[in-house]
Amino acid sequence: MAMNFYCPSNIFFAPGSLNELPKVVKMYGGTKVLFLTDPGIVKIGLADRALKLLKDDGIQYYVYDQVESDPSDEMCEKIYDLAKNQNCNVIVALGGGSTIDAAKAVNILYANPGPISLYEGPDKVKHHGLPLIAIPTTAGTGSEADSNAVITNVKAKRKMILVGINNGPDYAICDPELTVTLPPSLTAGPGMDALTHAMEAYLSKRATPFSDINALKGMALIYNNLAECVNNGKNLEARSNQMLGAVFAGIAMSNAGQGICHATTAPIGAFFHVPHGAANAICLPQAMKFNAVAVPEKMVEMGVAMGMGDSKTLTADQVVENIFKLSEACHLPGLASYGITIDQITEQFITEVVEEYSASCNPREIRREDVIPFVQACL
Numbered sequence: 001m002a003m004n005f006y007c008p009s010n011i012f013f014a015p016g017s018l019n020e021l022p023k024v025v026k027m028y029g030g031t032k033v034l035f036l037t038d039p040g041i042v043k044i045g046l047a048d049r050a051l052k053l054l055k056d057d058g059i060q061y062y063v064y065d066q067v068e069s070d071p072s073d074e075m076c077e078k079i080y081d082l083a084k085n086q087n088c089n090v091i092v093a094l095g096g097g098s099t100i101d102a103a104k105a106v107n108i109l110y111a112n113p114g115p116i117s118l119y120e121g122p123d124k125v126k127h128h129g130l131p132l133i134a135i136p137t138t139a140g141t142g143s144e145a146d147s148n149a150v151i152t153n154v155k156a157k158r159k160m161i162l163v164g165i166n167n168g169p170d171y172a173i174c175d176p177e178l179t180v181t182l183p184p185s186l187t188a189g190p191g192m193d194a195l196t197h198a199m200e201a202y203l204s205k206r207a208t209p210f211s212d213i214n215a216l217k218g219m220a221l222i223y224n225n226l227a228e229c230v231n232n233g234k235n236l237e238a239r240s241n242q243m244l245g246a247v248f249a250g251i252a253m254s255n256a257g258q259g260i261c262h263a264t265t266a267p268i269g270a271f272f273h274v275p276h277g278a279a280n281a282i283c284l285p286q287a288m289k290f291n292a293v294a295v296p297e298k299m300v301e302m303g304v305a306m307g308m309g310d311s312k313t314l315t316a317d318q319v320v321e322n323i324f325k326l327s328e329a330c331h332l333p334g335l336a337s338y339g340i341t342i343d344q345i346t347e348q349f350i351t352e353v354v355e356e357y358s359a360s361c362n363p364r365e366i367r368r369e370d371v372i373p374f375v376q377a378c379l
């Protein structure tokens with residue numbers, strides 16, 4: 001059996017590791033940083049803290065601090081146009097998956113001609129741009145350790161996935177202390193996104209022993225720490241475990257692919273602007289219910305890895321039930337609370353779901369007629 005396994009970044013994981021930023025920039029010969037972040041990170045004072053570290057070490061920077069959630073191709077092209085004559089020689093992304101993905105897309109433009117939509121799909125990017133340092137502040141997407149960039153195509157109203165060995169960050173500074181400021185909803189959504197990465201990767205038709213080991217370790221860490229992070233956000237041990245789990249899960253996801261949950265939440269994000277994490281938190285239990293009938297043994301294997309019971313007595317239905325309970329403990333409302341009604345699920349939406357790469361990885365075939373009942377159950 002042919003197998004491939006890839007992780008683009010050196011991962012440095014430690015509480016307090018943000019302080020290493022100047023050293024890492026200098027390791028890449030950086031003298032001027034293109035610094036990307038979003039308004040929420042500015043508001044909590046984290047952007048200033050990171051910029052002071054650079055300044056105190058004599059490193060110059062050009063800042064773009066308005067990265068939007070679900071970054072668009074138009075915004076990434078604008079950032080590149082603003083930054084291209086600033087003589088930056090390293091990019092730093094401080095934020096969640098949106099900021100890190102935006103930095104990946106901007107970095108593609110540093111070494112490849114635009115527009116960014118040219119690079120949708122696998123292996124389109126021929127040249128790696130500047131050294132890219134990712135500093136995640138959510139514990140969810142795994143973008144810091146994978147080669148995917150999820151970018152909204154504004155005109156096509158679709159989330160594009162740009163995948164390839166030239167897209168990923170070179171270095172990830174994973175500092176769980178940065179996640180203690182996340183409010184419960186931004187802990188729960190990205191946290192459940194990470195659990196989805198691990199579980200869908202394990203069930204994927206493209207799973208390998210390389211991805212499985214990361215998936216199982218990731219889901220165990222997340223399942224046993226996420227509720228504590230939501231309810232007691234200052235618990236650094238739980239935050240560390242959650243962040244580590246999200247890294248494992250992201251590596252598993254980017255190597256094995258996903259399934260019906262991500263196939264559905266991609267158009268839900270593009271059509272209805274539901275945050276990616278919240279959408280996965282809502283849809284994950286239904287996705288596991290949909291797949292349990294097809295792969296009950298694998299469902300039990302996951303349950304055992306997460307400590308739900310032993311392989312002789314645990315059933316696939318109990319595993320699914322426990323995922324429903326975790327989702328409920330996250331206190332995230334259903335899709336209907338975002339104004340979604342079932343009559344908005346158009347033929348185009350259904351086509352997007354069944355044609356998603358994630359759908360082709362799902363262990364149970366997703367037929368067009370499965371989509372509306374699935375969304376209905378998630379309302």
Ligand SMILES: NC(=O)c1ccc[n+]([C@@H]2O[C@H](COP(=O)([O-])OP(=O)(O)OC[C@H]3O[C@@H](n4cnc5c(N)ncnc54)[C@H](O)[C@@H]3O)[C@@H](O)[C@H]2O)c1
Pocket residue numbers: 038039040041044068069070071095096097098099101137138140141142143146148149150178179180181182183186189190193250254276277
């Ligand atoms: N590249 C990948 O492999 C991959 C995987 C899954 C999802 N994604 C993409 O990632 C994006 C979602 O990323 P996300 O879930 O990390 O959220 P995000 O980056 O969109 O951030 C959401 C909000 O959280 C705030 N925030 C971030 N860190 C904070 C902190 N420490 N304290 C307080 N507030 C904080 C931000 O200011 C922002 O308002 C989507 O576009 C999704 O499609 C990418």
Ligand SMILES: [Fe+2]
Pocket residue numbers: 141193194196197262276280
């Ligand atoms: Fe995701």
